[in-house]
Amino acid sequence: MNGTDPLLGRVVGALAGLWQSATLYPAGHPARVNAADRLSLALRGVLDAHGGLVVDLARGRIRVDGGGWASLGEGHLGGLASAARERGVGRLRVSGPRERDLLVELVGALAGGQPLPALPAMPGNELGTGGTGKGPAPEDPWQGMVERLAALWGEIASARRFPDEEADRLVRGIAGLPGDGVVEPVRLAGGRAAVSGVPSPVAHSLDVARLSYLAGRVLGLDPEPLRELTLSGALADIGMVDVPRDLLTKQGTLTPVEFAIVRRHPVAGAEMLLATPGVPDLAGVVAWEHHRRRGGGGYPAVGGRERLHPATRVIQVADVYTALRSPRAFRPEIPETRARAILARMARSWLDEETVGLILERVAPLGLAPVEAPVPA
Amino acid sequence: MALETAAAGATAAIVAALLARHPEGFTTPVGDRAALYARVHRVLLPVCREGPWDALRDILRCARHEALGEHTPPPVRHAALELLAAMERPEVGEELVRAAVRLGFLVPDLEALLAAAGPAALRAIGGVIRNLRGTPLGEEFQVLARRLGPGPWRSLLDQLLRDPAEEVAPFLPLIAGLPLPLAREAGERLVRHPAPEIRRRALAFLLALRPRDAAWRGRVEAVLRDPDRQVADLGRAVLLEGEDVDPALLELALAPDVPAPAEGTIRQRLLALRDRLATGEEGDERD
Numbered sequence: 001m002n003g004t005d006p007l008l009g010r011v012v013g014a015l016a017g018l019w020q021s022a023t024l025y026p027a028g029h030p031a032r033v034n035a036a037d038r039l040s041l042a043l044r045g046v047l048d049a050h051g052g053l054v055v056d057l058a059r060g061r062i063r064v065d066g067g068g069w070a071s072l073g074e075g076h077l078g079g080l081a082s083a084a085r086e087r088g089v090g091r092l093r094v095s096g097p098r099e100r101d102l103l104v105e106l107v108g109a110l111a112g113g114q115p116l117p118a119l120p121a122m123p124g125n126e127l128g129t130g131g132t133g134k135g136p137a138p139e140d141p142w143q144g145m146v147e148r149l150a151a152l153w154g155e156i157a158s159a160r161r162f163p164d165e166e167a168d169r170l171v172r173g174i175a176g177l178p179g180d181g182v183v184e185p186v187r188l189a190g191g192r193a194a195v196s197g198v199p200s201p202v203a204h205s206l207d208v209a210r211l212s213y214l215a216g217r218v219l220g221l222d223p224e225p226l227r228e229l230t231l232s233g234a235l236a237d238i239g240m241v242d243v244p245r246d247l248l249t250k251q252g253t254l255t256p257v258e259f260a261i262v263r264r265h266p267v268a269g270a271e272m273l274l275a276t277p278g279v280p281d282l283a284g285v286v287a288w289e290h291h292r293r294r295g296g297g298g299y300p301a302v303g304g305r306e307r308l309h310p311a312t313r314v315i316q317v318a319d320v321y322t323a324l325r326s327p328r329a330f331r332p333e334i335p336e337t338r339a340r341a342i343l344a345r346m347a348r349s350w351l352d353e354e355t356v357g358l359i360l361e362r363v364a365p366l367g368l369a370p371v372e373a374p375v376p377a
Numbered sequence: 378m379a380l381e382t383a384a385a386g387a388t389a390a391i392v393a394a395l396l397a398r399h400p401e402g403f404t405t406p407v408g409d410r411a412a413l414y415a416r417v418h419r420v421l422l423p424v425c426r427e428g429p430w431d432a433l434r435d436i437l438r439c440a441r442h443e444a445l446g447e448h449t450p451p452p453v454r455h456a457a458l459e460l461l462a463a464m465e466r467p468e469v470g471e472e473l474v475r476a477a478v479r480l481g482f483l484v485p486d487l488e489a490l491l492a493a494a495g496p497a498a499l500r501a502i503g504g505v506i507r508n509l510r511g512t513p514l515g516e517e518f519q520v521l522a523r524r525l526g527p528g529p530w531r532s533l534l535d536q537l538l539r540d541p542a543e544e545v546a547p548f549l550p551l552i553a554g555l556p557l558p559l560a561r562e563a564g565e566r567l568v569r570h571p572a573p574e575i576r577r578r579a580l581a582f583l584l585a586l587r588p589r590d591a592a593w594r595g596r597v598e599a600v601l602r603d604p605d606r607q608v609a610d611l612g613r614a615v616l617l618e619g620e621d622v623d624p625a626l627l628e629l630a631l632a633p634d635v636p637a638p639a640e641g642t643i644r645q646r647l648l649a650l651r652d653r654l655a656t657g658e659e660g661d662e663r664d
Binding site: 272275280 | 379383384387390392393394395397399403408409412413415419420
């Protein structure tokens with residue numbers, strides 16, 4: 001940040017804090033609420049002193065009314081600029097409480113990949129038409145599901161509450177999603193999130209849940225076990241809410257300490273899920289086991305049982321397959337043939353061979369066509 | 378691929394790991410511990426049936442520690458106590474005993490859980506002990522029943538006194554194998570059972586034990602006027618076996634026109650009666 005105005009400096013710091021919290025935590029999480037409050041306070045200070053300011057999200061710069069542009073910096077806020085360009089968001093002039101709240105909401109929506117708020121047509125605003133000029137992202141069912149799953153993660157992680165009806169709606173939604181989400185990388189929710197500069201474990205979990213649901217359907221599961229399997233896929237990575245965003249976006253190899261932080265997510269996830277009344281037992285078991293390996297190895301290295309639950313074996317394959325087929329911060333998506341070869345190699349060492357065959361031969365092809373069968377009750 | 382396999386066993390194993398202190402440093406927040414105990418409570422029966430019993434044993438150890446802990450927050454203490462109380466439900470004892478019968482022997486973890494189930498375990502053991510007579514598992518159950526101590530037995534005897542005769546009968550062989558003071562206490566309590574058959578068997582049992590103290594004598598004397606003729610006879614036999622009493626005097630003391638022994642023991646009354654009779658005979662002779 002090149003600007004010299006300390007009030008503007010506070011706004012930039014608070015903006016970075018909110019961006020980081022919003023990409024890490026779901027809406028309503030205390031950390032995210034605090035960050036939003038901090039930004040509101042910082043903006044109020046600038047409004048009191050200068051009357052207004054303009055935030056050019058697409059170009060990553062900011063200025064007070066009548067002042068010169070200052071950069072938002074490439075470090076923490078680089079992802080915000082690319083997300084704004086991706087979603088067709090340009091600049092916003094903030095001159096009162098309404099725009100102030102709008103900016104807070106906008107940053108949250110960009111971070112979580114949620115629908116953008118309605119934007120006022122005012123001089124200086126280039127929202128929805130600025131930046132790349134693509135216009136607002138069209139409504140799509142994957143996006144709605146990501147939001148729904150993010151909300152469910154938030155309820156469990158911060159309040160240990162499991163809204164049963166909301167979970168049912170989520171499962172029905174996953175069951176009804178268009179089928180082309182599974183094999184086309186840019187259509188994978190997790191992949192799309194990564195491309196837009198917003199690494200989203202929530203979006204990746206949606207892909208895992210979708211593939212697990214299809215596997216359950218192929219296996220002829222009854223509605224209740226199918227619901228549990230789908231939810232288990234959707235919640236297996238919930239422990240990632242405790243992993244700092246920096247680690248998710250880091251280029252290159254993690255240090256041993258960073259790796260230890262990431263490795264804690266199965267334990268944290270199982271703890272959250274088993275301590276939340278109403279969450280199926282299976283979800284906690286899968287969260288704990290999904291990085292353990294067949295015949296020992298993996299993590300966590302203690303507790304649980306040597307033999308993995310069959311549902312875990314399905315979700316492990318779904319997890320690896322969707323991760324391979326999605327781009328990540330540190331690599332592009334892996335082509336289908338190569339992904340299959342990698343899975344086959346993993347099946348020889350730690351993935352369940354039968355499940356790999358099931359996913360590759362019978363489940364993945366389903367992703368090419370919409371699923372027309374009835375959804376679980 | 379059995380995707381519908383229940384997750385109860387794995388859940389218990391994971392909760393045990395979360396509650397324990399591990400080298401990997403798991404420390405479950407206090408707020409979550411109560412919920413974890415409640416989660417185990419929910420899967421208790423399938424875990425008793427299928428295991429993992431070592432995990433359940435570890436969880437119960439934590440629960441006991443938290444239930445007794447001075448600084449345990451009330452919700453955690455409450456959840457821990459609820460879990461410990463659930464272990465004493467009859468169906469828990471039945472599942473554990475069925476598991477042992479399926480295995481054919483008692484593994485140490487299962488034995489520890491049966492001990493935690495207390496009276497419920499005893500009741501369930503009583504249900505199968507007759508069929509296991511002479512088998513190694515039957516012997517192991519006998520040993521376990523002896524080791525459980527007086528608490529669970531007293532609790533069970535309270536229940537047995539309200540149960541019909543056919544449900545009490547299987548426990549008598551188990552009672553016979555108890556340490557002497559506990560066996561005698563059990564026999565003395567069952568002497569008050571409503572079913573004559575049980576009273577008879579309890580008396581026969583006491584007869585075999587040949588106890589000698591005053592408390593025992595009082596309990597047996599109470600059955601001398603039992604409405605069931607056989608019970609009364611057996612009570613008399615027990616009393617005569619344990620006391621140097623003239624059977625003729627005893628008959629006399631129990632005659633319908635002799636007042637019931639409201640004060641003192643029958644022995645005292647018999648002695649008084651004998652003195653009176655002796656005095657009366659002498660008087661008659663003088664007349």
